[in-house]
Amino acid sequence: MACPAAPWLLLVMPLPLLGSLVAPASQPEQGQAGGESGQQLDQESGAGESVLVSVYVHLEFSDKTWRSMFSRDLTLPIAAAASSPRTLIGLSLTTECNVNHMGYSRCSCLSGYQWNSSICSHYFLCQHQNHQPCGCLVFSHPVPGYCQLLPPGSPVSCLPAVPGNLRLNSQLQMPGDTLNLTLHISQAATNLRWFLRHPGKTTPILLQKGTQVSLTSSQGQVVLSISHMSHYWAGEYMSCFEAQGFRWKLRQVVRVPLQEAEVARVPEQLSISCATSSGFQLSCCIPKTHLAYTAAWSPDEGSQASLLTTSGSQCLVLAIQHCPAADTNYTCVLQSQDLPPLRFSVPVTIIQDGDTTCPENFSVVAWNVTKAGHVAQAPCPMNKMGVVKRPCRSDGVWGPVQTDCTDLRILTLCIKAKLLQAGQGRPAEEVPSILKELQRCVGVASSPSDLVALLSTMKVLSEVVAEAGMQLNRSVLEDLLTTTDNILDVNISSLWTQAQAQKPTVGSHFLLAVETLVRSLSPQDQPFSFNSSNVLLQSQFFEPTFPEYRITFSTQPPLWAEIPSYSLAPLVHNGTNFSITSLALQRLDHLLPSNYGQGLGDSFYATAGLVLVISIMAGGQAFTQAEVIMDFGDIDGSLTDGSLHCVFWDHNLFGGKGGWSGEGCRADAAIASPATWCICQHLTAFSILMSRHTVPENPVLELLSQVGLGSSVLALLVCLGVYRLVWRVVVRNKVAFFRHAALFNMVISLLAADTIFLGASFLSPGHLSPLCLATAFLTHFFFLATFFWMLAQALVLAHQLLFVFHQLSKHRVLSLMVIVGYLCPLVFAGVTLGLYLPQGQYLREGTCWLDGTGGAFYTFVGPVLAIIGVNGLVLATAVLKLLRPSLSEGPPVEKRQALLGVIKALLILTPIFGLTWGLGLATLLEEVSIVPHYIFTALNSFQGVFILLFGCLTDKKVQEALRKHFCSNQPPNSTISLVTNETYIMEQSKGRSENAR
DSSP: OOOOSSOEEEEEOOOOBOSSOOOOOOOOOOOTTOEEEEEEEEEOOOTTSOOOEEEEEEEEOSSSOGGGGGGSOOOOOOOOTTSOOBOOOOOEEEEEEEEOTTSEEEEEEOTTEEOOHHHHTTSEEOTTOOSSTTSEEEEESSOOOOOEEOOBOOTTOOSBOOSEEEEESOSBOOTTOOEEEEEEESSOOEEEEEEEEOTTOSSOEEEOSSSSEEEEEETTEEEEEEOSOOGGGOEEEEEEEEETTEEEEEEEEEBOOOOGGGOEEESSSEEEOTTTOSOEEEEEEEEOOSSOOEEEEEOOTTEEEEEEEOSSEEEEEEEEOSOOSSOEEEEEEEEOTTSOOEEEEEEEEEOOTTOOEEOOBOSSSOBOOEETTOEEEEEOOTTEESEEEEEBOTTSOBOOOEEOOEEHHHHHHHHHHHHHHHTBSOHHHHHHHHHHHHHHHGGGOOSHHHHHHHHHHHHHHHHHHHHHTOOBOHHHHHHHHHHHHHHTSGGGHHHHHHHHHHOTTHHHHHHHHHHHHHTTBOGGGOSEEEEOSSEEEEEEEEOTTOOOEEEEEOOSSOEEEEEOGGGSHHHHHTTOOEEEEEEEEESSGGGSOOOBOTTSTTOOEEEOSEEEEEEEEETTEEEOOOOEEEEOOOOOGGGSSSOEEEEEEETTHHHHTOEEEOTTEEEEEOTTSSSEEEEESSOSEEEEEEESSOOOOOHHHHHHHHHHHHHHHHHHHHHHHHHHHHHHHHTSSHHHHHHHHHHHHHHHHHHHHHHHHHHHTTSOOOTTOHHHHHHHHHHHHHHHHHHHHHHHHHHHHHHHHHOTTOOOOHHHHHHHHHIIIIIHHHHHHHHHHHHHTTTTOSBOTTSSSBOSSSSTTHHHHHHHHHHHHHHHHHHHHHHHHHHOSOGGGSOHHHHHHHHHHHHHHHHHHHHHTTGGGGGGGGGGSTTOOSHHHHHHHHHHHTHHHHIIIIIIITOHHHHHHHHHHHOTTSOOOTTSOOOOHHHHHHHHHHHHHHHHO
8 A cells, every 4th residue: 555755643542540530631642743633532530540541643754654653652642730640551553544635535444443333334435445344434634533443352362252153054055056144143233234246356246135035034143045046146245234333244155066057068069071171179168156167178189178268258178180080979077176077078970971961051150061960050159159050951951040149248238137136236226227238239139039138138127126116217217218119120120020939928028028117217207208219108297186187199190098087086086196107119019929818819910000008106006997098090991890909918818928908998989080999997008909801790691600500400400300211221231331320420410519509699608607618618529529520431431442342340440430420529629628728718708619819729620620631632532533544545425424423422522521611711811802701601501401412312322212211102213223422432433443454
């Protein structure tokens, strides 16, 4: 420490005083450059006995030879005449001060002394003070006192008696363990705080309650617990408190070994061609930690290992000069004292002649020749963390480049925010700093990982602000809104799709973070407004006499909102001051997932391009029960079918992924305007949805559907009556039995499904009503059973077509058909009920049918489309059988017969196999016309009629049996072939094969 030309000292003089004590007048003690009067601080007196008196003496010296003054005898200042003689027997130095050229004094305490806590709390600590708390302070002249003597320890110890001790469960904490630091205090203590100094850092970090840090206290002790230990929590822990008028600091050093996930190998595997590359490099990188690690590679013959150190990590790089002769596993071994070694293997595969490989490529990074089936890896570019991967497919073609590179600046901010939430740092200081730095980092975001890290940082910061009850000032909120505007900008919109694939909740969490942060604006900084291309905000502070609230944003179309005075009445009656913040976000609605809650169905929607967020804060609490009226402008009706839905974003839907919900909102026609008003009974993030291609409620379609279903029910009943009359006649051979058994069960299933579906329209679709649940389950089951019996019939036909001379066991085939026809749909229906009912995603709101927003509806659509595909293949096989041999090989009469057979098969099997349901795919396409909806409704609602006509009445055996039953006197027509439709097809196919031979 450099001393000035004239240092000065503060001393304490213990004096034994004899006789009656009269307080002495403090006199200056002479030094080489003269003295200055001091001040008496305290004294202890007693009549006729020795006492100790502490006297404050201020000495100044002209040079650095002041220490020699203590070798001379110093006389006590002259006392008043009435005073008794006094003798100085000891002199102790307590404080050393140096004055800089600015006039500030830097005063350090010597060993065994300390500034008391009252003085320490009013002045700054020295910038480079020692580990002693309050051991050095900075003053403006003059110095208001001197360092005090710390409480003495035991008689045999020269150290001060610390009123407490700090213990921990173990100095070596394994990753994932919980650290417990216990402070035992023997004296009354105040202002207890905990700090952590990371390895290599000088400034300690304040520890507070967080997601990983917890504090518990009981009589005489306080326990600091830190869960899920990692290397981010290694270092020197300090417990600081005040007791006996002084500040005390206790320390413990905690070490945390590295986890395997914290060690990076670049690459993790390598395939190399020795013909094109003579050598290669392998890296083993670890973050800087409190533990000392040594690293080594094996084998290391003919190779060189070097240590590469960066700001946050260190890597052991192995340079292989020559390719090994065969495949080799290289191992990086990390060793630290008293810890088991960490071993990481990197397999190196040598490409041999004849191996399929991917050639050299220079897309994104330089890709060397790589063996098929392997994944090539490369380090990320400078200032980025992670690796770039590219698979080499089995056919020797490169796959897409996969990158998880994250910018180091963004990653550092994300880690810093997460540690702040965990309990490291001061939110009031760190949150503004991180938000300011985050604004600068948006421009460097160039990968989905960068965007995910940015959004995660904002999410964590919003949670920290909400937990701490912080208030943000104007500049901090401007940084936040600028960052939000840049994130919504079109320049990085292409990253959103890939970011959502990595983390589907990023859009919803981003909206929630912005909502939370903007309503934390300090009332002192209101009114406040912000306008940018994507973000518009207005915030106002109101007295309780304010009648109502209106806001207008100059968006396209203009956005207008109002909160009626009666909604604000509770705040007015309570006399509470409150603030209202309105935030309009453009482009965000397109970045939110297409999730729609109860009542919105499974349609695809467009939005007005705006999300409006309104929040009311009163007394530090959010006031949410208020009515808000919004006008999103004149919506272009050409994009919609005329139906608009006023919605809000519910962050709790779909397991926390979020989704649009219409609960508590309704759409009303605006007065004297073609626009639509949205009226909601709560405050959150609002928008308006327009159905892109939902079928409008068309009375003609509804009537057609009802008539078709009614006709199908009657036709199916007739079909059952016909079977009652002719069953024994038409099932005299196995093929006919299998066909009519499948058709009979198909009729039963479809009749039950149509009847229940028609009856469901008369039920009250109450949420989770047992009758409504039963209706949805049975409808689901019987419709699926209909299609599975179609599948069973098609599979039997396919077997007879492909294996003409193979005989089937009647009982075995019938058992398999029953399993396919009833057990499979029962499993689908039961699993759907058990899986989606607890999640609230089973019933569609307003109907007793499956919810189309989740996966429940797809457990019906998926099997149906699969069965339609299989049945289509069987139909194609039947047609090909009828067409062989080629039509050109036969005479014209045979050509006509073949064509008629094909047309007949198509007419009969297409409706029976349910292929008309394939038209339902057309109705799901965007911007489809109304024509496919009419065709689909007509064909499928009349499915029962088609089964009666083409499956039952066109069968020649059925016709013959009916003719015998109703015209018993008429002899049978022997020219009519008693074959079923399938038998006809197989006979025709078999006959053509014989003719060809």
